[in-house]
Amino acid sequence: MDDKKTRAAVLYSGGTDSTLAAALASLSYGRLDLLTFRWCGLHNTANSGHNISRLRDRFPSAEFSHSVIGIDRLAKHVFYERYLHYLRHYGFFVLSVCGLCKLSMHVRAAIYCMDNGISGICDGASKGMDLFPAQMRPVIEELKKMYGKLGIEYFTPVYEYDSPNNPEFIDRLHLERFTDKGAADAAGGPAGNTAGDKLYEMGILPEKNVKGTALDRKMQSRCFQFILHNIFVRWYYLPGRTYGEFEQTTAKFYAEKIGAFTGLLLEYKKNGGGRLKKFIQPAD
């Protein structure tokens, strides 16, 4: 007997984490809607389709569909609603672009789920990326509450996987060319239980650690918006404060933001529209 649940959505960038999330979700769900989002800060979103044929080949019992959805209007609203209030209370946290971008994607994904009667959603959130708001445990809990109020289960199947050893600048110089040491020591080396390892094991990726490689660039969108978030966190915030303070303020900021959008999503669910309707762009 097939005990698979029917349908789930995946926030899908095409990178290793979201590809693994889709692969793992396909073990429990019969149909997966892979959702890629584009806005003015993201380029080459078409790259996200690179691994879908591999997923289809590897998991023939699951059905994969892929949609690219514009979120310019919605993201602008997420970034700038009650801007002065947030600026006054949280300062430069209004520049945590990566978290706000991801929140816009979650809000649009929740609308997609409600429109299509989907009761499960997942993404490639991973514990190793702890400077990114949407990958912090307290923010994930708030997102789960938001989806829960809409009758949708949000899960993060990749969260416990290790992060790959990102190749350091020194690795990229390939110093092994000038020594007797082998190439295995270069470019990050073995990492262990990472999303890349698992995808390699599943036969979806040709190498274990593709982060930062040409293949990685072909698989997902290009984004430079994160640089503002990085400057805010690494140059401005963390040199004067602790990571704990950063996590606490981020959680508070996002709890307030997510709370505001939960209200709007409940209104959407109740009325089939409401104030959010004017920000919704259809899938391509």
Add this chain to the structure above:
Amino acid sequence: MIRRLLGILVCSAAVLLPWRLRCLYSEALGWTAQFVYYVYFRILSFILKEVSGNGKNNG
């Protein structure tokens, strides 16, 4: 300290910018960082090659 001041400068400009301009501002910062990284990487790689004696014209 210098890094924090630079951070304040970059962030202060960014909070004042509207939507599209902020996107372009981030793009510009991204390309600048890429360019600086590329030049730094190339120079260091060239120096390493010459110092190691693999350069063709190392006299």
